[in-house]
Amino acid sequence: MTNALSVLSTQPRAALAATAAAAAAGGLLAHKWNAAVQNKRLEKGFLRASRRHRVGDDTDSDEKPALVAKVDAQFFANLTAFVKICIPGVASTEFLALSTVAALLGARSYLDLWASSNGGHVVKAIVGRDKDAFIQKAIIDIATMMFPMSFVNNSLKYMISRLKVLMRRRLSMHFHDKYLSSNTFYKVSNLDSRIRNIDQLLTVDIEKFCSSMADLYSNISKPSFDIILFSRQLSRSLGPSGPICMILYFGFCSIILRAVQPPFGQLAADEQRLEGEYRLHHSRLIAHSEEIAFFGGGGREKQYINLAFDNVVDHLKKLFAARWRNGFVDAILVKYLATVVGYSIVSIPVFFTDSMVFQVLNHPRRFLAGNTRSKKKTDPETTSASNIAGLYTRNSRLLLQLASAIGRLVLAGKEITKLTGYCQRVTRLQHVLDDLGDERAVQKRFESSPDLERDLKLAELMIPGELIVGSEDEGPEKNVVRFSGVNLLSPDCTILAENLTFEIPRGCHVLTTGPNGSGKSSLFRVLAGLWPLYGGTLHRPSRSRIFYVPQRPYLALGTLRENVTYPMTWTEAVQQKGATDDLIIELLEMVHLGDITRRKGGLDAVQDWAEVLSGGQKQRLGFSRLLFHKPDYAILDEASSAVSIDVEQLLYQSVKDCGITLISVSHRPSLWSFHDKVLAFDGEGSYEFREIKAGDVPSLVSGVPGSSGT
Numbered sequence: 001m002t003n004a005l006s007v008l009s010t011q012p013r014a015a016l017a018a019t020a021a022a023a024a025a026g027g028l029l030a031h032k033w034n035a036a037v038q039n040k041r042l043e044k045g046f047l048r049a050s051r052r053h054r055v056g057d058d059t060d061s062d063e064k065p066a067l068v069a070k071v072d073a074q075f076f077a078n079l080t081a082f083v084k085i086c087i088p089g090v091a092s093t094e095f096l097a098l099s100t101v102a103a104l105l106g107a108r109s110y111l112d113l114w115a116s117s118n119g120g121h122v123v124k125a126i127v128g129r130d131k132d133a134f135i136q137k138a139i140i141d142i143a144t145m146m147f148p149m150s151f152v153n154n155s156l157k158y159m160i161s162r163l164k165v166l167m168r169r170r171l172s173m174h175f176h177d178k179y180l181s182s183n184t185f186y187k188v189s190n191l192d193s194r195i196r197n198i199d200q201l202l203t204v205d206i207e208k209f210c211s212s213m214a215d216l217y218s219n220i221s222k223p224s225f226d227i228i229l230f231s232r233q234l235s236r237s238l239g240p241s242g243p244i245c246m247i248l249y250f251g252f253c254s255i256i257l258r259a260v261q262p263p264f265g266q267l268a269a270d271e272q273r274l275e276g277e278y279r280l281h282h283s284r285l286i287a288h289s290e291e292i293a294f295f296g297g298g299g300r301e302k303q304y305i306n307l308a309f310d311n312v313v314d315h316l317k318k319l320f321a322a323r324w325r326n327g328f329v330d331a332i333l334v335k336y337l338a339t340v341v342g343y344s345i346v347s348i349p350v351f352f353t354d355s356m357v358f359q360v361l362n363h364p365r366r367f368l369a370g371n372t373r374s375k376k377k378t379d380p381e382t383t384s385a386s387n388i389a390g391l392y393t394r395n396s397r398l399l400l401q402l403a404s405a406i407g408r409l410v411l412a413g414k415e416i417t418k419l420t421g422y423c424q425r426v427t428r429l430q431h432v433l434d435d436l437g438d439e440r441a442v443q444k445r446f447e448s449s450p451d452l453e454r455d456l457k458l459a460e461l462m463i464p465g466e467l468i469v470g471s472e473d474e475g476p477e478k479n480v481v482r483f484s485g486v487n488l489l490s491p492d493c494t495i496l497a498e499n500l501t502f503e504i505p506r507g508c509h510v511l512t513t514g515p516n517g518s519g520k521s522s523l524f525r526v527l528a529g530l531w532p533l534y535g536g537t538l539h540r541p542s543r544s545r546i547f548y549v550p551q552r553p554y555l556a557l558g559t560l561r562e563n564v565t566y567p568m569t570w571t572e573a574v575q576q577k578g579a580t581d582d583l584i585i586e587l588l589e590m591v592h593l594g595d596i597t598r599r600k601g602g603l604d605a606v607q608d609w610a611e612v613l614s615g616g617q618k619q620r621l622g623f624s625r626l627l628f629h630k631p632d633y634a635i636l637d638e639a640s641s642a643v644s645i646d647v648e649q650l651l652y653q654s655v656k657d658c659g660i661t662l663i664s665v666s667h668r669p670s671l672w673s674f675h676d677k678v679l680a681f682d683g684e685g686s687y688e689f690r691e692i693k694a695g696d697v698p699s700l701v702s703g704v705p706g707s708s709g710t
């Protein structure tokens with residue numbers, strides 16, 4: 001054995017490192033072979049998903065993903081795009097973290113190497129009964145190195161966690177910018193059906209995606225570096241045959257594992273989707289708890305929730321079974337059989353040092369020269385029992401480290417597959433948000449139907465309209481509400497009104513009426529830019545000159561004071577509008593909410609106001625907001641339906657007294673007297689816009705005869 005080890009120790013082969021890396025990379029490339037056939041199909045599905053805009057069309061929804069999570073060119077292109085977002089440049093904190101992780105991984109590899117070598121020295125000192133060497137290697141050296149080792153190990157854990165958070169922050173901010181601009185958050189759930197559980201995507205999926213990317217980075221870079229380092233060391237002492245055999249064995253393993261591996265990427269994507277659906281049911285229960293409780297709907301909701309949870313559990317069972325089967329094969333090939341192969345390799349020089357195969361592999365030149373005898377066979381330096389033990393320990397440790405590094409690289413393939421699942425979901429999110437952020441893309445393309453006449457009509461009506469928004473510094477004549485030839489269509493392409501043409505100058509108060517579902521609120525959605533504009537031209541005042549007061553006013557988390565100034569923060573309200581506590585109290589008194597300012601906490605009270613206030617109180621708070629902002633126009637969509645008639649009259653009068661032009665929707669005849677004109681929808685695609693005359697009220701309340709246009 002001494003001879004064998006000493007002979008082998010004379011063969012440094014740097015080129016082996018490159019061979020090692022290439023062979024390991026071959027394992028990863030196996031992904032590409034498997035996915036090649038799927039590429040075309042996947043690309044088509046991806047494009048179809050990104051171009052689809054139809055509302056209510058579930059064929060490409062999150063429910064049935066068209067994208068298949070696979071390792072292919074498309075995946076690498078998507079991954080590269082996200083990496084660029086997460087690590088924006090060499091001057092970024094993220095790049096610094098990435099480089100630090102790389103440096104720490106390198107340091108860790110060198111420390112592993114040192115530990116293997118030191119282990120050999122310790123064994124040598126024990127077998128050789130060399131007390132001084134033992135004290136030096138087993139006590140002094142380890143005591144010295146424990147500080148850098150502990151530092152590197154913990155710093156590595158810390159930096160990888162930090163890298164994950166930094167990348168997550170970048171990606172989350174990127175998506176927040178998209179999601180919270182151009183009212184995309186509204187469009188995602190109201191105009192598009194591709195994503196059902198966006199909260200899950202924005203929170204859990206992004207976190208898992210970034211975490212998986214950072215883990216993969218360390219799981220690929222460290223083993224790759226280890227393979228180079230350990231192969232070099234081993235080839236110096238064992239000759240190239242040992243590392244080559246090990247690498248060939250793992251190359252074989254990676255092919256087998258590729259062939260039997262379940263589609264972990266798709267399984268991960270499905271898991272996230274099902275978790276999202278389960279979570280959605282809980283969110284809905286929280287959002288509508290009162291209504292459901294009134295109906296006694298707990299039992300029914302339990303059915304929905306249990307069903308969604310059962311789907312998660314069934315999927316997890318499937319996933320765990322797949323992992324078990326795969327883990328079984330993994331453990332045999334990459335762990336146990338690899339150890340057998342490792343020991344066999346270490347033993348070859350011991351038992352077969354004089355064999356021809358061994359000589360050809362490790363000493364080809366010497367073999368060709370006809371000299372097959374080892375030069376060091378009689379060298380006492382390498383023949384003593386302590387040296388044999390020391391070299392054996394060191395080499396076997398190095399070989400096991402090499403095996404472990406290649407094994408980890410092979411298993412990183414599984415991580416990549418999982419990453420494809422997260423990447424697929426995050427890519428879908430990116431495409432949908434991009435689509436919805438682009439006004440033109442939101443313009444619906446209707447699906448052709450057997451009804452040719454309807455299709456022709458829709459093709460005629462659904463041409464993109466022109467939106468002209470007045471600027472802040474322009475006068476009232478430019479900041480006006482004017483519809484010219486606008487067609488009103490719901491997202492499912494129902495024609496609500498054609499050729500809407502009317503103008504609402506400042507000071508002209510307009511009441512909108514019509515049967516339920518006739519398009520009153522939809523008109524305001526188009527006016528606010530939430531729904532796409534079709535047909536002619538729409539002139540709209542700048543954002544600060546028009547204010548919307550809905551039937552259910554949104555109440556923000558925060559103080560009472562900030563709820564009055566919403567969407568402005570208190571600081572903005574003070575700076576831009578000179579807000580004071582006295583003004584807020586005065587406004588709340590005007591809307592008959594003075595009593596809540598006298599409750600505990602006063603204006604500073606932070607509550608879940610949506611829960612604390614009654615329906616009528618919430619609406620009155622909505623009016624206080626309107627009076628605070630004092631816009632040119634107020635859209636009041638059933639804004640006082642829960643307020644008593646006497647207080648409602650006072651509220652409308654206060655708004656008019658502030659010089660705000662009313663554009664209201666209300667079914668209450670008592671409000672007619674506050675308006676000058678009526679815009680009446682008949683629910684069949686026609687409307688009327690005219691002056692309110694005495695005696696008009698009853699006929700208009702019950703609908704308008706089918707006259708189209710003004």
Ligand SMILES: Nc1ncnc2c1ncn2[C@@H]1O[C@H](COP(=O)(O)OP(=O)(O)OP(=O)(O)O)[C@@H](O)[C@H]1O
Nearest residue numbers: 190191490491492515516517518519520521522523
């Ligand atoms: N997000 C949506 N997707 C598809 N259709 C919608 C959507 N929102 C509203 N609709 C449809 O548009 C039509 C007009 O709705 P709208 O809310 O404008 O009615 P409305 O006149 O305000 O009724 P109400 O008096 O009951 O408030 C209805 O048929 C409604 O079903």
